[in-house]
Amino acid sequence: MSSETPAPTPAPVPEERFLHTTLGPLARDQVGMMLPHEHIFVDLRTPDQPGYAEAEEAAVVALMSPKIEEIKARGITALVECSTTGVGRRADFDLAVSRATSFPVLVPTGSYREPWIVPFVQESDDAALEAWMHRELTVRLAEADFRAGWIKLSAGDDGITPLEERILRAAARAAVRTGAVIGSHTMRGRVALRQLDILAEEGCPAGRFIWIHTQKEEDLALHDEAASRGAWIEYDHVGRAPDDEVRGLILRALQAGAAGRLLISHDLGWFDPAKPGGGVPRPYTHLSDVMMPLLRASGVDDGTLKALTVDNPFDAFSRPG
Template identity: 75%
Template sequence: MTEHPPAERFLYTTMGLLRRSDLGMILPHEHIFVDFRTPDQPGYGEADPADVVAAISHRFEEIKARGITAFVECTPTGVGRRADVDLAVSLATGVPVVVPTGSYREPWVTPFVRTADDATLEAWMVRELTERFDEADFRAGWIKLSAGDDAISPLEERILRAAARAAARTGAVIGSHTMRGRVALQQMDIIEDEGYTANRFIWIHTQKETDLGFHDAAVARGAWIEYDHVSRDPDEEVKALILRALDAGHADNLLISHDVGWYDPAKPGGGNQRPYTHLSDVMMPLLRQAGVDEATLKRLTEDNPFLAYARPA
């Protein structure tokens, strides 16, 4: 039998497909544009891309100055995804942005996702991953979902199953806003039941689960755990959680980011966009002082984000 080398993987961005060699540090969980009003509210998701560019471009100039080479946008449909806005910000600043297909949880599910049958949901995600977004002419880089804080609703499970089938067809990673460890493990069960693999699952907001045994259990199944509260919780708490994960042997499965930004069309002028610089300016120096070596920091901030989000061409 002839053995074939593994397929090369790429980050799918607003600026095309990028190889690992094209990239340095990547922010794996941030936001450019979010609207937490439900999709049935007047003015939901509405903004002129030029206004968003004007409001948020300086935040992208800040991360460029710190060597950030790519930015993962984590806003799915249901909470105001605007791939056209992401593209405009990216082109204006020169920062590649990775944008998801997929849907947020109830009650933020759009009418299309709520009423589409299973095959249509799957086909929609595959099309956005392989052809183009509904609202912009570039391809989705991954699938973003969510689940209820205490349980997965029947609709959320149906969306997850469609996502797992779409991911199996494309190699995309599935990330989910999930607060409870038992729910995250249930999501992995569903993904595997649909024929995909837990090592292509990102448990977003893992830090919200205070029983660290669930963190260990997720890594044991191959999943990515994500501590995305840098700058939002006290630095010593964030540092301690990262160090504990490293001591537990989770360096190869850990993502760290801020989960900040963003332009909010429900607020005058888009609100106040928080900076994406605390990881570079504060947390990485604190980790160095705690004895984390440069190879591990590179793994956490460069290698892991690429490996998590990249997929074959």
């Protein structure tokens, strides 16, 4: 019998995670402050409308590149595009703006809610829906040759329709296979919690879910419940709602212990093909120029601000390479 002491089992090496962007995968040390909910191009008309999601690429680049340059000058290093299929996703336009500004953008796969769901999604069976999202996450998006960075969905205010539930379950299975995060435009807390239940049934952890537009739910206890279950809550109305209202929500979430589960952004931009010349986009600068100084003045330390604007967005949107 050998008297040699067995060699210790080596500790597992943490799997490196990346943001999958228009400019390729980016590791944690390659990015700083991020904006987790913005838009470069959106068409909020339903997909059956004439001219839906149509524009000249050069016009989109000319209108939106200055808005990107503004945030680059403020040290912001990446932006999450939240326009998905159904609301005019144009990954090719996102890529053109990204290349023109040398600025990485994360673009989603997935689908918006009814009645914005495009015919392809309506007509696909469950396996085809999962395969479509998985391919866009791992191979390329339909409109451009780069990978989707995440999955964007939505749910009706009165509850999830059967079709929306099928899309969510397919997204959950694609997320489990890839590690991608699912974000959902969901206005009601009870609907968001039901979405978390469905994800759990599919084996998708709550930590891979972002409740987009959490601020729309007036029952703040539901914010706390979602965060306590491990989901990301997102206050994405910076610069659109009164500053004191936004600051109050953020401070309350921090006091409730949600600093590690909170995302903040503007939900602004964008080139709108339904308007002459794309309309007048609103800047992505209010968070850096106004809200962060207000939070500092309210006693929020730099470490917490870094968590909210650097660490949390990376942790939410990154996935294994």
